[in-house]
Amino acid sequence: xxxxxxxxxxxxxxxxxxxxxxxxxxxxxxxxxxxxxxxxxxxxxxxxxxxxxxxxxxxxxxxxxxxxxxxxxxxxxxxxxxxxxxxxxxxxxxxxxxxxxxxxxxxxxxxxxxxxxxxxxxx
Numbered sequence: 001x002x003x004x005x006x007x008x009x010x011x012x013x014x015x016x017x018x019x020x021x022x023x024x025x026x027x028x029x030x031x032x033x034x035x036x037x038x039x040x041x042x043x044x045x046x047x048x049x050x051x052x053x054x055x056x057x058x059x060x061x062x063x064x065x066x067x068x069x070x071x072x073x074x075x076x077x078x079x080x081x082x083x084x085x086x087x088x089x090x091x092x093x094x095x096x097x098x099x100x101x102x103x104x105x106x107x108x109x110x111x112x113x114x115x116x117x118x119x120x121x122x123x
Contacts, residue, residue, distance in 0.1 A: 011042075012050045014064050017091075017112040019054035025089050025111050026052065056112065067105075067117040073097055076118045077106045 016022035023041060027033055031043035039054040050066065070076045077097050080086070086094035086108065095107040105119030 009047065009049070012064075012066060013053060014050060014066070014110075014114050015053050015055045015057060015061050015112065016110075017056045017061070019052070021089065021111050022052055025085060025092065028083065028085050028088070061113045064114045065117065066114065067119060070118050070120055073104045073106060073118060073120050080106070080108060080118070 019039070023033060026043045031045050031049075034042040034044065036042060036051075041052050042049055043052055048068070074097065077094075080094055086092045089111040091109065091111040091113065093107075093109040097104055097106045103119055103121040105117050108116045108118065110116065
């Protein structure tokens with residue numbers, strides 16, 4: 001049996017400058033929180049998810065990026081803009097859609113600085 005046959009999901013770990021603020025941010029984005037303990041939660045959206053830790057290492061956070069592939073970047077961007085999370089949370093920033101050779105994406109920084117790419121591929 002191969003690793004591929006055994007794989008069920010892949011989950012990244014990200015840190016947070018202020019754990020409670022980051023938890024609130026991700027709940028506002030629509031993720032469901034599953035508390036693991038006082039220093040870690042699992043955030044899920046359908047079959048996708050990641051672990052948020054109560055840990056801040058600037059170099060790590062500044063280099064953390066997550067790509068969430070979406071069906072429609074324009075609708076996703078509009079929803080993100082209307083949600084107001086980028087205005088509600090200090091440090092959060094929403095960047096406009098970039099159309100590139102491979103597809104399109106927009107960007108959202110979480111309150112700690114983790115960079116989310118919301119994108120779609122041309123194929």
